[in-house]
Amino acid sequence: MKRSADPAIDFRSDTVTHPTPAMRRAMVDAEVGDDVFGDDPTVKKLEALAAEMVGKEAALYVSSGTMANATAMLTHLRRGDEVILGARSHIYLNEQGGLAALAGAQAAPILENADGALPLDAIEAAVREDDEHCPITRLVCIENTHNLCGGQPVSVEHTEAVGALARKYGLKFHIDGARLFNAAVALNVSAEALARPADSVSFCLSKGLCAPVGSLVCGSREFVRQARRARKLLGGGMRQAGVIAAAGIVALTSMVERLSNDHDDAQLLAQGLAKIPGIVFDPATVKTNMVYFDLAPEVPFDAAALEKKMKERGVLMLTAGPRRMRMVLHYWISPTDVERAVEVFREVMA
Numbered sequence: 001m002k003r004s005a006d007p008a009i010d011f012r013s014d015t016v017t018h019p020t021p022a023m024r025r026a027m028v029d030a031e032v033g034d035d036v037f038g039d040d041p042t043v044k045k046l047e048a049l050a051a052e053m054v055g056k057e058a059a060l061y062v063s064s065g066t067m068a069n070a071t072a073m074l075t076h077l078r079r080g081d082e083v084i085l086g087a088r089s090h091i092y093l094n095e096q097g098g099l100a101a102l103a104g105a106q107a108a109p110i111l112e113n114a115d116g117a118l119p120l121d122a123i124e125a126a127v128r129e130d131d132e133h134c135p136i137t138r139l140v141c142i143e144n145t146h147n148l149c150g151g152q153p154v155s156v157e158h159t160e161a162v163g164a165l166a167r168k169y170g171l172k173f174h175i176d177g178a179r180l181f182n183a184a185v186a187l188n189v190s191a192e193a194l195a196r197p198a199d200s201v202s203f204c205l206s207k208g209l210c211a212p213v214g215s216l217v218c219g220s221r222e223f224v225r226q227a228r229r230a231r232k233l234l235g236g237g238m239r240q241a242g243v244i245a246a247a248g249i250v251a252l253t254s255m256v257e258r259l260s261n262d263h264d265d266a267q268l269l270a271q272g273l274a275k276i277p278g279i280v281f282d283p284a285t286v287k288t289n290m291v292y293f294d295l296a297p298e299v300p301f302d303a304a305a306l307e308k309k310m311k312e313r314g315v316l317m318l319t320a321g322p323r324r325m326r327m328v329l330h331y332w333i334s335p336t337d338v339e340r341a342v343e344v345f346r347e348v349m350a
């Protein structure tokens with residue numbers, strides 16, 4: 001049963017997903033306590049499950065992906081430290097500079113390859129010398145899946161290579177795994193394998209996994225002990241959070257494997273779009289639940305106009321540049337919805 005206010009087919013993001021009936025039932029029945037006192041059994045259960053699934057000692061439940069990353073930054077970094085990360089990463093571009101604003105650190109951004117991987121030689125070149133003029137390179141971050149690189153899943157091999165460099169230079173290693181389970185399903189590997197080389201990994205419950213709220217930040221017991229302090233500093237200590245954590249448990253136990261349906265639907269959309277004149281993209285670049293495409297130069301309108309025309313016809317999507325669009329597949333979009341959207345595209349682009 002879809003209980004959203006809007007009957008439109010909503011491709012804007014997988015964050016528009018709302019809880020499944022099983023989640024709503026679990027939320028009603030959730031056992032709760034004061035989680036700041038460490039008393040909420042449902043939050044504890046979610047954190048234990050999350051830690052186990054990514055192969056870390058412990059996990060911390062936070063309100064959002066942004067808070068998960070901010071918590072990790074505050075935990076790993078000291079004022080004046082430097083962080084090597086992707087120039088198109090969410091942490092660098094879309095978190096209000098929290099790295100600087102909250103942790104007092106600065107970014108050393110390097111441009112990702114098209115597949116979302118950070119070039120290893122560029123990481124190595126960015127590590128600062130031990131020189132009192134320089135900031136201390138403390139942390140390297142990767143994003144998996146990589147949103148702005150088209151939802152690319154970043155491989156175990158690349159993650160291990162970054163982990164090896166981090167060890168070589170004594171750096172900490174954080175993975176922004178907002179969609180880590182999409183990556184694991186797409187690559188047919190465990191989330192644990194993708195997270196193994198990292199000191200910390202964050203992932204979101206409120207995206208493709210459909211929970212209404214929440215992310216986890218995971219790492220060693222000591223890392224999570226410190227992260228709990230950072231969460232409190234950010235105002236993120238929640239009380240009877242078991243009500244929302246209950247939906248997160250349903251997300252982790254029943255919504256991971258089905259992410260492959262969203263990836264299949266993304267392929268269906270990609271194949272449909274590829275046949276429409278004026279839309280430019282390579283369907284082979286679609287690997288998970290995201291489809292980015294461009295409008296050809298001869299199309300007489302821009303992305304904002306396309307967004308408006310599609311919206312008028314009940315199909316929502318986001319612009320990702322003057323002539324670039326993003327569409328994201330998720331639980332509440334069916335293959336029939338995808339076919340309908342492709343039809344609407346044909347009308348609008350004709």
Ligand SMILES: Cc1ncc(COP(=O)(O)O)c(C=O)c1O
Pocket residue numbers: 015063064065066067090091143145147176178179204206215
């Ligand atoms: C890669 C990535 N990291 C972090 C976030 C932040 O998540 P939230 O919107 O829950 O703060 C997002 C949000 O879309 C994201 O795509």
